Amino acid sequence: MATVIRVRDLARTYQVTEREAGLAAALRSLVRRRTRQVKAVDRVSFEIDAGEIVGFLGANGAGKTTSLKMLSGLLYPTAGEASVLGFTPSNREAAFLSQITLVMGQRNQLVWDVPAVDSFELSRAVYRLPRDEYRQTLDELIDLLDLQPVLGVPVRNLSLGERMKCEIAGALLHRPKVLFLDEPTIGLDVTAQRRIRAFLKEYNTRHNAAILLTSHYMADVEALCKRVIVIHHGHLIYDGDLTHLRQQFTTYKTIVVKPGDAPLDPALLAAYGEIICEEVGQIQLRVHRLDAARTTARLLADFPITDVSIVEPPIEEVIERVFAMPDRENVEPEPVYEAV
Amino acid sequence: MRYLRLIGLSFKMSILNELQYRANFVVQIFQTALELLVALGGLSIVYSHTSDLNGWSASELVVVVGVYFLIGGVINMLIQPSMIRLMEDVHQGTLDFTLLKPVDAQFMVSVREVRLWKLVNMIVGCVLIGVGLARLNASVDAGQALVFLTVLALGLLIVYSFWMMLTTCAFWFTRIENILVIFESMYEAGRYPVRIYPGWLQFTLTFLVPIAFAVTVPAEALLGRLTAETLLGAAGLAALMLITARLFWQRGLRHYSGASA
Amino acid sequence: MHLLPVYRIRLNLAVATLVQYRAALIIWIQGLVVEPIIYMAVWTQVAGDSGSVGGYAASDFAAYYLVWMVVRHFTVATNPNTIERRVRRGEFSPMLLLPVHPIHMDIADSIAYKIVALPALLVALVVLALVFPPEFALQSWSIPVFLLSLSLAFPIRFLFGWVLGLIAFWTTWARSFYGVFVVAEVFLTGRLAPLSLLPGWGLALASILPFRWMMSFPVEVLLGKLSLEQVVLGLGVQVIVLAVLLTLLLAIWPAAVERYTAAGA
Numbered sequence: 001m002a003t004v005i006r007v008r009d010l011a012r013t014y015q016v017t018e019r020e021a022g023l024a025a026a027l028r029s030l031v032r033r034r035t036r037q038v039k040a041v042d043r044v045s046f047e048i049d050a051g052e053i054v055g056f057l058g059a060n061g062a063g064k065t066t067s068l069k070m071l072s073g074l075l076y077p078t079a080g081e082a083s084v085l086g087f088t089p090s091n092r093e094a095a096f097l098s099q100i101t102l103v104m105g106q107r108n109q110l111v112w113d114v115p116a117v118d119s120f121e122l123s124r125a126v127y128r129l130p131r132d133e134y135r136q137t138l139d140e141l142i143d144l145l146d147l148q149p150v151l152g153v154p155v156r157n158l159s160l161g162e163r164m165k166c167e168i169a170g171a172l173l174h175r176p177k178v179l180f181l182d183e184p185t186i187g188l189d190v191t192a193q194r195r196i197r198a199f200l201k202e203y204n205t206r207h208n209a210a211i212l213l214t215s216h217y218m219a220d221v222e223a224l225c226k227r228v229i230v231i232h233h234g235h236l237i238y239d240g241d242l243t244h245l246r247q248q249f250t251t252y253k254t255i256v257v258k259p260g261d262a263p264l265d266p267a268l269l270a271a272y273g274e275i276i277c278e279e280v281g282q283i284q285l286r287v288h289r290l291d292a293a294r295t296t297a298r299l300l301a302d303f304p305i306t307d308v309s310i311v312e313p314p315i316e317e318v319i320e321r322v323f324a325m326p327d328r329e330n331v332e333p334e335p336v337y338e339a340v
Numbered sequence: 341m342r343y344l345r346l347i348g349l350s351f352k353m354s355i356l357n358e359l360q361y362r363a364n365f366v367v368q369i370f371q372t373a374l375e376l377l378v379a380l381g382g383l384s385i386v387y388s389h390t391s392d393l394n395g396w397s398a399s400e401l402v403v404v405v406g407v408y409f410l411i412g413g414v415i416n417m418l419i420q421p422s423m424i425r426l427m428e429d430v431h432q433g434t435l436d437f438t439l440l441k442p443v444d445a446q447f448m449v450s451v452r453e454v455r456l457w458k459l460v461n462m463i464v465g466c467v468l469i470g471v472g473l474a475r476l477n478a479s480v481d482a483g484q485a486l487v488f489l490t491v492l493a494l495g496l497l498i499v500y501s502f503w504m505m506l507t508t509c510a511f512w513f514t515r516i517e518n519i520l521v522i523f524e525s526m527y528e529a530g531r532y533p534v535r536i537y538p539g540w541l542q543f544t545l546t547f548l549v550p551i552a553f554a555v556t557v558p559a560e561a562l563l564g565r566l567t568a569e570t571l572l573g574a575a576g577l578a579a580l581m582l583i584t585a586r587l588f589w590q591r592g593l594r595h596y597s598g599a600s601a
Numbered sequence: 602m603h604l605l606p607v608y609r610i611r612l613n614l615a616v617a618t619l620v621q622y623r624a625a626l627i628i629w630i631q632g633l634v635v636e637p638i639i640y641m642a643v644w645t646q647v648a649g650d651s652g653s654v655g656g657y658a659a660s661d662f663a664a665y666y667l668v669w670m671v672v673r674h675f676t677v678a679t680n681p682n683t684i685e686r687r688v689r690r691g692e693f694s695p696m697l698l699l700p701v702h703p704i705h706m707d708i709a710d711s712i713a714y715k716i717v718a719l720p721a722l723l724v725a726l727v728v729l730a731l732v733f734p735p736e737f738a739l740q741s742w743s744i745p746v747f748l749l750s751l752s753l754a755f756p757i758r759f760l761f762g763w764v765l766g767l768i769a770f771w772t773t774w775a776r777s778f779y780g781v782f783v784v785a786e787v788f789l790t791g792r793l794a795p796l797s798l799l800p801g802w803g804l805a806l807a808s809i810l811p812f813r814w815m816m817s818f819p820v821e822v823l824l825g826k827l828s829l830e831q832v833v834l835g836l837g838v839q840v841i842v843l844a845v846l847l848t849l850l851l852a853i854w855p856a857a858v859e860r861y862t863a864a865g866a
Contacts, residue, residue, distance in 0.1 A: 072440060074436050075597050075598050078598070092439065094442035094443075097441060097442040104433075107432070109437040111353055114356050118353055119353070122346075122350065125346050128342065154360075370777050370780065374781065374783070382787075385788075385799060386647060388800070389654045389655065389798065390654075393646055393647065521629070522631055522632065525631070525635040526635055528639060529638075529639045532639070536642060536643065536646050540732075541638065541642065
């Protein structure tokens with residue numbers, strides 16, 4: 001398959017101003033400001049093929065948006081190379097811009113007080129789309145996103161979900177081959193999120209477009225992305241299958257124990273693993289990944305238990321653990337829970 | 341051709357937007373009336389103590405004030421709104437969308453907004469020019485009118501370039517909205533012919549903040565005071581400022597995107 | 602006095618915020634300088650032909666507009682449009698939750714502005730004084746009385762703007778109304794020209810309305826254009842105007858809040 005995005009040792013450094021609190025410091029900073037270099041993105045390399053949907057994960061400030069901006073040509077890299085569809089993004093050639101799009105969930109580009117379809121008309125002129133081709137794309141988008149009822153309504157009167165659907169439609173009128181989506185579902189309710197997810201999937205299959213997507217909603221990522229890239233403090237720390245992410249970053253599994261008729265004393269179970277949840281009729285134990293089978297067997301042998309199951313930690317929890325890690329230099333396996 | 345179409349569409353959208361707030365039209369008429377009151381009231385106080393301000397009569401100053409309103413109206417209708425929008429976009433990061441369009445970005449940011457109601461100021465300006473000329477019993481032939489329109493256009497190009505340069509500063513200084521105040525307060529100086537100011541101020545108002553070419557020079561064209569040197573100077577300055585604004589804008593963009601500027 | 606720490610902290614905050622926007626400060630000073638320069642130039646031209654106008658020679662105009670700048674700087678206050686915006690956007694809601702009247706925050710912010718921009722003002726004054734050499738006829742009491750009248754002019758202008766701003770609680774057309782205020786201010790506070798150059802009814806109007814007392818009066822004091830009796834009388838009027846405005850604020854504010862909360866903001 002054709003590689004559409006190629007990134008090698010991409011880096012971006014920012015200069016930030018800092019000063020201490022207090023009036024004196026404030027007045028001092030009138031005259032002199034102290035600055036510090038911050039590495040927002042540090043030597044990141046990856047490749048993305050046409051038709052791939054890749055989840056771009058990282059905590060706030062990890063460098064996701066900076067990376068997306070470099071790939072779309074809005075930010076100039078401090079070092080390294082990026083190539084998208086064979087172009088160097090920062091040159092911002094018209095031929096390049098006509099084939100990509102950037103959607104930012106927290107920013108609107110549709111004109112606030114007029115119906116979305118008027119804004120679309122401007123896009124048609126900007127991208128020089130032939131009328132019938134434009135009509136065809138628009139019809140397709142209307143159909144897929146169910147836009148008919150909202151097209152003629154001023155954007156300000158739309159709900160957040162409807163507005164986002166219009167934003168996405170407006171960003172895709174020129175049928176871009178590469179989509180950069182920064183939090184496209186932020187703030188939307190579950191139904192709207194699901195709708196947008198389904199649409200992105202459909203667009204991706206129909207047009208073989210590559211999508212690089214950031215989202216705080218793991219449901220988005222799980223539904224759309226087979227592959228994820230995790231960026232942490234500017235470093236790329238993982239690039240691969242979503243399923244392998246669990247194994248790489250969590251060393252534990254959860255055993256759910258359902259006691260029989262006689263109530264179990266949780267204190268006794270504590271010897272088998274860390275108790276993370278304790279409710280009526282159910283106790284959850286955290287044990288090391290490798291010990292899961294052995295511990296389960298021992299639990300069954302030692303206690304009158306009706307049911308026991310081994311569960312992978314939810315993806316949110318995995319990501320949370322990754323984000324909580326201090327920095328790449330300090331990445332190390334988490335403490336192992338000693339098996340008894 | 342394509343660019344004309346883009347201007348048309350962009351303006352249409354902005355006008356559609358504004359038509360929803362029709363009450364603003366009434367507000368604008370009211371506001372223009374107040375501005376007129378300040379301008380003419382000021383003149384009448386000054387001319388109650390003298391009959392001639394450095395060689396300019398009261399009626400000639402009415403023409404100057406007319407041009408002041410006309411040009412001010414054009415600036416506030418076509419130039420300033422897009423520039424304010426540009427500052428906001430830089431501030432909020434929505435400029436990114438414009439930069440991702442396969443169209444010249446300077447062009448796009450320059451034609452995005454129109455304030456239709458500022459037409460009121462333009463009409464008032466034309467009326468004042470007419471009244472002033474009538475009181476002077478001056479006749480304006482076709483040639484003079486053509487020269488007037490030419491210097492008017494040159495003046496607007498100069499003001500546009502000036503605004504563009506000011507706004508481009510937003511790439512470096514985030515809180516630049518106040519820069520409006522600079523232009524607006526300086527523009528007030530245009531209510532009087534710049535020749536009445538001390539030399540250093542004349543220089544400032546001619547070359548640093550080009551009020552002279554926007555207001556005084558077109559008024560001079562109407563009153564038969566324009567010299568060929570001034571006309572050539574206006575053309576030269578317009579060309580120079582357009583190019584400078586372009587280069588500065590490109591430098592600003594490089595800074596914005598973090599290319600070593 | 603639980604207000605003192607509030608002022609101290611708010612002042613610190615406002616100063617810390619303001620110093621981050623150096624460009625904005627320079628622009629403010631620029632705006633402050635340009636306006637008097639225009640008028641100064643115009644009036645110098647007018648005076649130049651006949652030597653003096655209405656008792657003002659060129660050097661008197663220079664002195665007038667220098668003091669004008671100082672007074673304008675120290676009387677700058679919250680704009681009624683700011684209050685209108687707060688009402689329109691519901692920005693008053695968080696302010697009403699505080700156990701302190703919102704006007705105190707505005708006063709502190711306004712004072713912070715004066716402090717931070719002061720160095721720039723001083724530079725501008727020195728430069729202008731060199732370009733347009735002023736002439737002062739100071740009395741022994743001029744400076745202390747000037748300071749006294751200035752410290753009355755600031756609260757008068759501040760309260761006037763604030764009380765005017767309260768109109769926004771009742772009508773959505775408040776902004777247009779404020780335009781009238783700005784026009785009146787240009788003519789009647791002595792911004793455009795010394796009040797004595799206005800037709801007689803202008804001066805009378807300025808004295809009956811609070812306009813003269815929020816700006817022109819301190820300038821007149823320092824220029825030595827007034828006799829001692831006129832000065833004492835003027836100070837008395839300033840105190841009365843201030844008391845009236847304060848009473849108005851105290852009377853209208855509760856009704857404004859009631860209206861605001863009733864509107865479901």
